[in-house]
Amino acid sequence: MGAVYINEHPLVQHKITRLRDKTTGTNEFRSLVEEIAMLMGYEALRDLETEQVDVETPLEVTPSPVIAGRKLAIVPILRAGLGMVSGILALVPTAKVGHIGLYRDPDTHQPIEYYCKLPTPIEERMIVVTDPMLATGGSACDALKLIKDHGGKKIKFMCIIAAPEGLERLKQEHPDVQIYVGHLDRQLNDHAYILPGLGDAGDRIFGTR
Ligand code: PRP
Ligand code: URA
Numbered sequence: 001m002g003a004v005y006i007n008e009h010p011l012v013q014h015k016i017t018r019l020r021d022k023t024t025g026t027n028e029f030r031s032l033v034e035e036i037a038m039l040m041g042y043e044a045l046r047d048l049e050t051e052q053v054d055v056e057t058p059l060e061v062t063p064s065p066v067i068a069g070r071k072l073a074i075v076p077i078l079r080a081g082l083g084m085v086s087g088i089l090a091l092v093p094t095a096k097v098g099h100i101g102l103y104r105d106p107d108t109h110q111p112i113e114y115y116c117k118l119p120t121p122i123e124e125r126m127i128v129v130t131d132p133m134l135a136t137g138g139s140a141c142d143a144l145k146l147i148k149d150h151g152g153k154k155i156k157f158m159c160i161i162a163a164p165e166g167l168e169r170l171k172q173e174h175p176d177v178q179i180y181v182g183h184l185d186r187q188l189n190d191h192a193y194i195l196p197g198l199g200d201a202g203d204r205i206f207g208t209r
Contacts, residue, residue, distance in 0.1 A: 002175045002176055002177045002179060003178050003179070004171065004178075004181065005044075005178070005179065005181065006181045006184055007040060007043070007182050011039055012040065012182055013183065015032045015036050015039075016036065016160065016161070016183050018032055019032050019033070019036075019198045020196060026204065033083040033084055033160065033205060036087070037085075037086075037087030037158070037160075038088065038090055038091060041087060041088040041128070042091065043180065044128060044156055044158055044178075045072075045126075045128075047126075048067055048072060048126060049068040049071045049126070050065035050067055051065065051068045052064065052065055052066075067092055067094075070094055070095075071124065071126060072092050072094075072125060072128065073095065073098055073118070073119045073122065073152075074097050074098070074127075074128050074130060075098040075100060075128070075129045075143070077101075077130070077139055077140070077143050078099055078101040078115065079103075080132050080201040080205055081129070081130040083205040084158065084160075085130060088128060088130070096119035096125070097119070098117055099115060100113070100115065100116050100118075100143045100146060101113065101114040102114070102142060102143060104138070104192070109135075109136055109138065110138055111138045113142065116150075118150050121151070122147070122150050122152045123151045123153060126156070127147060127152050127154065128156045128157075128158055129144065129147065129158065130158050131157075131158075132159060132160040132161065132198075133159060133160070133161055133162075133194060133198075134161070134163065134166040134181070135163050135166050135188060135193065136163075136166055136169065136188065136192050137165065137166030137168075137169035137170045138169075140157055140159070140170050141169060141170060141174065144157065144173075144174045145173075155177045156178045156179075157170065157174075157177050157180065158180040159179075159180070159181055160183070160201075161181075161182060161183055161185050161197060162181045162194075163188045164184065164185075165188055167181065167184065185197055
């Protein structure tokens with residue numbers, strides 16, 4: 001079974017509290033999503049590949065590691081996952097970025113795919129899939145299947161809020177994927193929204209309704 005990492009860092013938890021607050025406006029919400037992604041990315045990327053280069057210090061030349069940035073692909077699930085990309089790119093500016101477009105049908109809550117463009121070759125890259133919300137898990141599971149169908153192998157999934165139902169489904173359907181969660185919430189409501197949650201992440205990031 002794939003590993004699940006539930007974040008407990010006070011900085012992340014503080015920022016999630018600000019995200020939950022319904023009076024937090026679009027501008028602050030967007031910045032918080034970016035900052036949380038960066039803090040979570042620091043942990044999630046601890047096994048990122050490095051390569052040795054020679055660096056000349058004021059005293060001598062020494063081999064020293066640098067990030068093999070072209071080995072990383074960030075793949076946001078549109079729309080809301082986009083809000084997390086800049087936070088991870090701030091850590092690894094040379095990462096490639098793919099996009100998967102999915103939206104939930106408002107009645108059935110089933111994800112509907114409308115876009116997929118991934119960096120090639122995808123096989124040899126570490127892939128970090130971002131989406132702030134893991135609710136039923138339908139969108140995340142479909143996105144991961146799509147990436148695997150394109151040849152993706154080493155995949156991590158990063159979300160800010162997860163519902164127990166979605167986390168369980170993701171673990172069952174994609175046991176090979178490492179899952180990073182900012183906070184595990186209580187449950188889904190009848191409309192498959194996360195409780196206590198933060199509302200509609202896409203709408204709050206982009207200022208739509
Ligand atoms: C939200 C969210 C996830 C999905 C989670 O996207 O960003 O992608 O719902 O729900 P699930 O786990 O039940 O699939 P939404 O469909 O609202 O699209 P948007 O990001 O374009 O607003
Ligand atoms: N998508 C969201 O944006 N929020 C939820 O609570 C569930 C799905």
